[in-house]
Amino acid sequence: xxxxxxxxxxxxxxxxxxxxxxxxxxxxxxxxxxxxxxxxxxxxxxxxxxxxxxxxxxxxxxxxxxxxxxxxxxxxxxxxxxxxxxxxxxxxxxxxxxxxxxxxxxxxxxxxxxxxxxxxxxxxxxxxxxxxxxxxxxxxxxxxxxxxxxxxxxxxxxxxxxxxxxxxxxxxxxxxxxxxxxxxxxxxxxxxxxxxxxxxxxxxxxxxxxxxxxxxxxxxxxxxxxxxxxxxxxxxxxxxxxxxxxxxxxxxxxxxxxxxxxxxxxxxxxxxxxxxxxxxxxxxxxxxxxxxxxxxxxxxxxxxxxxxxxxxxxxxxxxxxxxxxxxxxxxxxxxxxxxxxxxxxxxxxxxxxxxxxxxxxxxxxxxxxxxxxxxxxxxxxxxxxxxxxxxxxxxxxxxxxxxxxxxxxxxxxxxxxxxxxxxxxxxxxxxxxxxxxxxxxxxxxxxxxxxxxxxxxxxxxxxxxxxxxxxxxxxxxxxxxxxxxxxxxxxxxxxxxxxxxxxxxxxxxxxxxxxxxxxxxxxxxxxxxxxxxxxxxxxxxxxxxxxxxxxxxxxxxxxxxxxxxxxxxxxxxxxxxxxxxxxxxxxxxxxxxxxxxxxxxxxxxxxxxxxxxxxxxxxxxxxxxxxxxxxxxxxxxx
Ligand code: PG9
Numbered sequence: 001x002x003x004x005x006x007x008x009x010x011x012x013x014x015x016x017x018x019x020x021x022x023x024x025x026x027x028x029x030x031x032x033x034x035x036x037x038x039x040x041x042x043x044x045x046x047x048x049x050x051x052x053x054x055x056x057x058x059x060x061x062x063x064x065x066x067x068x069x070x071x072x073x074x075x076x077x078x079x080x081x082x083x084x085x086x087x088x089x090x091x092x093x094x095x096x097x098x099x100x101x102x103x104x105x106x107x108x109x110x111x112x113x114x115x116x117x118x119x120x121x122x123x124x125x126x127x128x129x130x131x132x133x134x135x136x137x138x139x140x141x142x143x144x145x146x147x148x149x150x151x152x153x154x155x156x157x158x159x160x161x162x163x164x165x166x167x168x169x170x171x172x173x174x175x176x177x178x179x180x181x182x183x184x185x186x187x188x189x190x191x192x193x194x195x196x197x198x199x200x201x202x203x204x205x206x207x208x209x210x211x212x213x214x215x216x217x218x219x220x221x222x223x224x225x226x227x228x229x230x231x232x233x234x235x236x237x238x239x240x241x242x243x244x245x246x247x248x249x250x251x252x253x254x255x256x257x258x259x260x261x262x263x264x265x266x267x268x269x270x271x272x273x274x275x276x277x278x279x280x281x282x283x284x285x286x287x288x289x290x291x292x293x294x295x296x297x298x299x300x301x302x303x304x305x306x307x308x309x310x311x312x313x314x315x316x317x318x319x320x321x322x323x324x325x326x327x328x329x330x331x332x333x334x335x336x337x338x339x340x341x342x343x344x345x346x347x348x349x350x351x352x353x354x355x356x357x358x359x360x361x362x363x364x365x366x367x368x369x370x371x372x373x374x375x376x377x378x379x380x381x382x383x384x385x386x387x388x389x390x391x392x393x394x395x396x397x398x399x400x401x402x403x404x405x406x407x408x409x410x411x412x413x414x415x416x417x418x419x420x421x422x423x424x425x426x427x428x429x430x431x432x433x434x435x436x437x438x439x440x441x442x443x444x445x446x447x448x449x450x451x452x453x454x455x456x457x458x459x460x461x462x463x464x465x466x467x468x469x470x471x472x473x474x475x476x477x478x479x480x481x482x483x484x485x486x487x488x489x490x491x492x493x494x495x496x497x498x499x500x501x502x503x504x505x506x507x508x509x510x511x512x513x514x515x516x517x518x519x520x521x522x523x524x525x526x527x528x529x530x531x532x533x534x535x536x537x538x539x540x541x542x543x544x545x546x547x548x549x550x551x552x553x554x555x556x557x558x559x560x561x562x563x564x565x566x567x568x569x570x571x572x573x574x575x576x577x578x579x580x581x582x583x584x585x586x587x588x589x590x591x592x593x594x595x596x597x598x599x600x601x602x603x604x605x606x607x608x609x610x611x612x613x614x615x616x617x618x619x620x621x622x623x624x625x626x627x628x629x630x631x632x633x634x635x636x637x638x
Pocket of ligand 1: 164300
């Protein structure tokens with residue numbers, strides 16, 4: 001029986017080698033998932049439908065809902081991995097929400113990805129800039145209304161959270177909140193695109209904005225990245241000349257949002273009417289709001305603190321307006337918070353916050369019968385000592401009205417810093433230091449080759465060692481003696497610079513730096529590290545008015561006063577305090593031609609000129625940084 005012997009030898013069971021490998025329809029078996037996903041088009045009041053992904057934990061009943069409204073593709077946001085487990089499917093930062101059994105909703109804002117309607121970048125609220133009947137407040141309202149009426153698994157309570165642009169949409173929902181909106185957690189929110197968030201900082205234009213506009217507005221989905229054909233962004237931007245020159249190379253000058261930016265270089269009504277802190281400060285505060293940010297937020301360092309400050313006067317019982325500041329980069333709260341660049345913290349600080357503070361806060365307001373959370377009005381991670389602090393308010397020190405008064409540290413002859421004002425110097429002392437700022441050789445913001453689109457470069461750059469520029473002849477560095485006692489800074493340092501220029505316009509970049517001792521036994525790589533604690537740029541033409549720029553009189557010392565980003569940091573004994581000053585920060589910020597022109601976006605090659613900058617430190621012109629110093633022993637904890 002040859003057939004029988006074939007069968008018993010197993011030869012018949014073999015797959016012939018030429019069996020087509022793509023055959024009949026096949027679907028991998030999906031292990032049973034612990035969630036279901038629904039995709040719906042939710043109608044807004046004007047008939048436009050918004051693409052919405054709803055992820056419901058299996059067996060959910062009376063579950064609260066958390067909504068994120070995004071321009072970054074709701075489908076993708078709700079699918080970090082293709083997995084049967086909700087924890088792996090949703091974004092990293094949603095971990096505690098998943099454990100707590102929340103229904104999670106992501107929605108494309110109008111005009112992006114799956115949603116209908118027109119896209120308008122950070123769409124202004126109805127009012128002077130928006131004559132339509134819809135905005136992010138109405139779209140959030142209509143969405144929440146639909147969710148509470150159409151999700152049988154929900155308890156009818158909705159929270160909103162999201163970071164950056166998604167943080168902006170959370171804040172916009174607060175302008176006219178739906179009654180079912182019970183808690184809001186805006187993270188690293190974009191609040192004022194001119195003062196200190198995404199597009200400009202104090203009037204200096206942020207060049208990566210152009211690549212972002214390309215990505216966001218050339219198509220409804222996500223566009224192709226720019227084909228720059230050049231590895232070093234420093235070189236690429238330098239060759240292009242002005243920001244308008246760079247935009248023209250790629251045709252980005254045709255995009256409506258580029259035009260809007262280029263038409264509004266100053267802080268005019270276009271920007272003022274969009275400032276979210278102003279908008280919310282003019283309305284009642286109804287929804288418990290926990291604004292979250294990172295101390296080293298490289299995109300939106302201004303907004304979170306501005307919103308907290310605008311809402312604080314409305315929070316009479318200190319139970320609606322909360323602030324959280326972690327040792328994080330932009331949106332770092334949603335990722336691993338164990339380290340940032342060379343800095344290592346005490347553990348995953350972002351998880352600690354999400355698990356121990358955010359989740360109980362959300363539960364209190366969104367879960368039926370949940371206990372009251374022990375939420376401090378302000379939670380801040382103090383770097384240098386590396387510990388969380390529970391505080392009653394923020395800041396702890398400022399010019400007036402804070403628990404402690406700011407203390408000025410003065411620039412002195414000999415590139416020294418001291419807490420006493422300059423006395424009349426030696427007869428031969430010049431009373432100033434000077435450098436030549438050459439727009440043809442601007443100071444880079446990170447070492448070259450500059451790769452602004454590389455996350456490894458971009459995310460931690462605000463803590464990068466400043467030694468790479470400290471010795472440039474166009475960077476001044478003033479430094480203190482090694483500190484004998486800890487110096488606690490908790491608030492926003494304020495620059496009070498007396499400077500003159502041989503040009504008729506100038507940028508001033510000021511950095512407050514913690515200089516580590518020569519040797520750091522616990523982490524040898526940090527020996528001598530120049531850690532930026534707070535850095536900011538100011539465009540000199542706006543010294544008297546952010547709205548109406550004015551040329552600088554060449555040679556005339558003028559006062560430039562502006563705030564650096566908020567810090568909560570202790571400079572430890574043995575460390576030194578350093579202040580660096582320079583006049584460009586390239587190519588993150590466009591170059592100031594240093595000759596006053598009506599609109600720097602359109603500066604021509606011949607407008608750029610070298611200028612000699614003088615930083616004054618005399619009794620009459622005492623350049624200083626007002627530091628938010630918390631005196632030793634001051635009570636800060638709750
Ligand atoms: N910082 C980004 C952004 C927000 C708003 C406008 C433009 C850019 C973001 O991370 O979403």
